[in-house]
Amino acid sequence: MRGARRAVRHRWAASAVSGLLIVAAPIVERTVDPDTGRALMVAASLVAGGPIAVRAARSLGHRTIGIELLVTTASVGALVIGEFWEAAAVTFLFAVGGALEASTLGRTRRALAELLDLAPAVAVVVRDGEQVQVAADQVGVGETVLVKNGAKVPVDGEVIDGRAVVDEAGITGESIPADKGAGAKVFAGTVSRGGFIRVRATGVGADTTLARVVHRVEEAQEEKARAQRFIERFSRWYTPGIMVLAAVAGLLTEDVVMALTLLVISCPGALVISMPVSIVAGIGRAARSGILIKGGEHLETAARVTAVALDKTGTLTRGRPRLTDLVPVPGTTQHDLLGWAALAEAGSEHPLARPVLEAAREAGLPAPPLPDQVVPHPGKGVQARSGTHRIVVGSLGLLAESGIVADPWTRATVAGFAEAGRTPMAVALDGAVLGVIAMADEVRADAAAMVRELRDAGVRRVVMLTGDDARVARAVAATTGVAEVRAGLLPEDKLAAVRALQAEGQVVAMVGDGVNDAPALATADVGIAMGAAGSDVALETADLALMSDNLMRLPEAIRLSRLTVRNLRQNAAIALVTVAVLLSGVLLGGVTMAIGMFVHQASVLVVIVNGMRLLRIRPRTVEAHRACTAAGEVRPATAGSR
Incomplete structure (x- = not known):
């Protein structure tokens, strides 16, 4: 019974029955009885037109005059004046068109369905030292997830150890798989194409990038464009206008x-x-x-x-600058210059702090302590205070604002690095310039x-x-x-x-x-x-x-x-x-x-x-x-x- 109901409710059911009645009507009219043939034609229009009339009535209930009302009015009028073929043809064609429209529109949403298919159903997590398979949305933040060759990554997370080649096309659109090692980020819905990694979960269920992407695409496909909103407003006036014109x-x-x-x-x-x-x-x-x-x-x-308008760093360039030059003033060593710069940058959140700290670590300098006070100057540099010392790292303009006079050598060195395509920064300690450091990025x-x-x-x-x-x-x-x-x-x-x-x-x-x-x-x-x-x-x-x-x-x-x-x-x-x-x-x-x-x-x-x-x-x-x-x-x- 349920199967029969589903078949009747199927989008093609009304069209199919109506079409069979339309084909049978002229045959019956010629071979059996003209009145029976005409009755079949009326039945064809009612079968196809019934759902249309129901939708028209619902629209009227919401004070909306839609296309269905036009078709219903036309088909009822045709029946009243005895144009049975016209009534059946109009409702049948409209029903077929609606079914085709629903079918083809469904295909346009296939991209969203493909995103939903990316979501993994299960995850393998390590609990009490054992591998346990659980539903992907049951993984807890901070748990360790195992991703084996050919498996989908079930969570957003950070690779703890291991190495794998991960296909991220479903998330980023990139066709070339990315190599993932310790410290790398991975996203739910991506697929391991080789290797084995252990991942610490940082986002699960609705908090994954994939879930947010699906949510965003769903919202976007429902949001109307200006032209679309105009057409809908236009049709609300157009449809009743056509009815008046026809009358x-x-x-x-x-x-x-x-x-x-x-x-x-x-x-x-x-x-x-x-x-x-x-x-x-x-x-x-x-x-x-x-x-x-x-x-x-x-x-x-x-x-x-x-x-x-393009920001340079991280857009035109990779945003991974490296320290290329250390030029101290006479009487100052490169280690001293780098050490004081690293101390100031230890409390800075700017991307340029990272290459200074990395260079200090590679040079074997001890990890600098956090300064007592840090004052960032966006677009210029940073000022820091550590104990009784005041450190300034940045542009010549920041030095001037800090009351520090840059001598000709400092100005010439800064200009030389800038002309060479590097980003120079002067380093000053307690009002005296220690030297100039320079960085380079990659286009x-x-x-x-x-x-x-x-x-x-x-x-x-x-x-x-x-x-x-x-x-x-x-x-x-x-x-x-x-x-x-x-x-x-x-x-x-x-x-x-x-x-x-x-x-x-x-x-x-x-x-x-x-x-x-x-x-x-x-x-x-x-x-x-x-x-x-x-x-x-x-x-x-x-x-x-x-x-x-x-x-x-x-x-x-x-x-x-x-x-x-x-x-x-x-x-x-x-x-x-x-x-x-x-x-x-x-x-x-x-x-x-x-x-x-x-x-x-x-x-x-x-x-x-x-x-x-x-x-x-x-x-x-x-x-x-x-x-x-x-x-x-x-x-x-x-x-x-x-």
């Missing part, structure tokens, strides 16, 4: 069939469905590439981007290709915003092909730079890490977070989140947004042209109710299929990335700025 036309011409036909051919079904199918397909296709788009509105905005191998691809995608201006020295910034710009550089910027200056671009009429996308440069990211028309995998802040705050650090995902996101909006426009044009042609056909004669419904439903399927094309797009930035990775080498450039 007036019927009264004036005394042609009831024409009035009913107007109801059928004027259904805005293709126009209404054209928007969500493209939005859902575009967002789903982006998710496959590790590009999370917050919703249709942000996708539309990304398609209009004319200027991209990403695909940075130049990314800039070219942005321009090919239609971005007119690519601007570097950095707190680094202007000479250092120009060196990176020359390497990457960035034409505009704004250097020596504090966080508030970057915000002002974004606003200035907007004041010039630019639609600005700001690219950062989702945490730093937060004001600029929030002010930009589109905030884009790089390397968002594992970052709660980036996933929640960014309009677009690129899950990997692959720069080529940036132009791919812009290009895919433009393709999706172009697809939206194509679908709207198809829908409007179809209605215009059918309307002309009705007024001029020749378009019947059945033909009108057939063409209308065909246009619905055309816009759905056109939207689904987005799922098969393979942006050329993928090939560009592979080419530049294969041919290019990582080039040294500057370190980051404070």
